[in-house]
Amino acid sequence: MSFKEDFKKFAMRGNVIDMAVGVIIGGAFGKIVGSFVNDIIMPPLGMAIGKMDFTNLFVSLNGQHYATLEAAKKAGAPVLAYGSFINAVLDFVILAFIIFIMVRQINRLNPPPAPKxxxxxxxxxxxxxxxxxxxxxxxxxxxx
Structure with missing residues (x-):
């Protein structure tokens, strides 16, 4: 069997196609969750803890002070953008929670078969x- 035929056989398997669809939908769902965290969750949370914007939480490694993360990046300063990391962790936690709820509901709709x-x-x-x-x-x- 040629390489081309072998690859075509592999790529056209049902599992590969299902996985590709899952990855594409997962990427789009990740963008929705990212927007939910950054645009809906973080602004009120930042206001509740002193009108803080998590995206501007950073440490400049060159010892100079910059007003915003964007200003530090424009100046080419090395930074640890831990506010962006906090947002990414919140994205993950919310996404994991949503997936947990979805799987739990699906499992309720499809109970496991009775034991033989x-x-x-x-x-x-x-x-x-x-x-x-x-x-x-x-x-x-x-x-x-």
Whole structure:
């Protein structure tokens, strides 16, 4: 089989296509959650703790003071932008919580299948036999 045919066979499998769709939807969903955190959650949270904008929380590593993160980046200063990290952590926590809620609801709609009953065993050789068997296929004993 040629490389091209082998790759085509791999790429057209159902699992690969399903995964690709999941990644694309996940990326779009990540943007929605990012906007939710940055535009809805962070402004009131910043106001509640003293009108602070988390995106402007940073430490300049060159020892100079800059009014904003943007000003420090324009000056080419090395910075630790820990406010952006806080936003990213909040994005992750909110996204993980939403996925948890979704999976929990899906599991409620689709309960796991009932466990199978214990198999019927031959009383003589203890081998598994069919429920309607009249003779054990393993030891040939007559069954009740």
């Amino acid at each position: 009953p214990d198999p019927r065993l031959c009383p003589y050789c203890r081998s598994e036999i069919a429920d309607d068997a009249t003779r054990c296929p393993h030891c040939t004993s007559q069954l009740d």
